[in-house]
Amino acid sequence: MAVGPTMRRILRLVFDSTANALKTRLLDSAGTDVLGVVTASPTSNTVLDRLKTIATNVANLATTLVLAAGTAVIGKVRLVTATGDEVTDDTSDAVKTLGVAGTALIGKVGIDQATANANEVVLKAGSAIAGRVGHDVTGIGHGVTTVTTAGTDVVLAASTPCKIVIIQAQTDNTNPVAVGATGVDATVATGTGILLYPGEVIVLEVDNLADVFIDSITNGEGVRYTYLS
Numbered sequence: 001m002a003v004g005p006t007m008r009r010i011l012r013l014v015f016d017s018t019a020n021a022l023k024t025r026l027l028d029s030a031g032t033d034v035l036g037v038v039t040a041s042p043t044s045n046t047v048l049d050r051l052k053t054i055a056t057n058v059a060n061l062a063t064t065l066v067l068a069a070g071t072a073v074i075g076k077v078r079l080v081t082a083t084g085d086e087v088t089d090d091t092s093d094a095v096k097t098l099g100v101a102g103t104a105l106i107g108k109v110g111i112d113q114a115t116a117n118a119n120e121v122v123l124k125a126g127s128a129i130a131g132r133v134g135h136d137v138t139g140i141g142h143g144v145t146t147v148t149t150a151g152t153d154v155v156l157a158a159s160t161p162c163k164i165v166i167i168q169a170q171t172d173n174t175n176p177v178a179v180g181a182t183g184v185d186a187t188v189a190t191g192t193g194i195l196l197y198p199g200e201v202i203v204l205e206v207d208n209l210a211d212v213f214i215d216s217i218t219n220g221e222g223v224r225y226t227y228l229s
Helices: 047-064
Strands: 009-016 021-028 140-146 164-169 177-180 194-196 201-204 213-216 222-228
Touching: 164 194, 177 222, 194 201, 213 222
Parallel strands: none
Antiparallel strands: 009 021, 140 222, 164 201, 164 222, 177 194, 177 213
16 A cells, blocks of 8 residues: 655565564565665654764764874873973883982882992891890899898999899888989888888899999898899
8 A cells, every 4th residue: 555645655564474474564666675774865854864963973973082193092101201201211112110320229228329339238247136136134143132220221232233133122021111223211201212012022224233222211121132134
């Protein structure tokens, strides 16, 4: 059957025996299938005209998305100098990071650039070994000191080099004793130094036992001590 004299198209129903179904065919006046064929120059302001315009614009956009010659390459990092000049390798035009002669090397600590072969940290002979912790205690000693006259401080011992001294108030003392420097006073309310009650202990880091003095409240009471040298 004909569909409008100006369209010159024929709409025909055809039975497809293979698919066992009716199919619709749109034919031109010569009997050629035209269903799904788009005219090269569709009528203005029609759906086909709009679709063709969109397709043309998309194609034009694709051709304009081009990186211009000389722009930075995507995925590369450009190194430039302080004046904006690009740093490249003259032979291969490849960007490189170079250690300039005289500057500290990557991975090393630069200490004295002015002195030859000084770009390193050196452990001097006789210094402590890196990564090793030790002590230099070579001896141990001990003693007992009492205060003959309460209120008059006495030196802990004669000049004896040491590193640490552990002092304990005698456990049979009846009153506290004071430990401190020369002139230490065991008076409870107004005295100086550290008061040790019977059995209490104090540890001091000193280099000589003669730097430590004690005082007591009761005649004849005192301390015992052990020192490391």
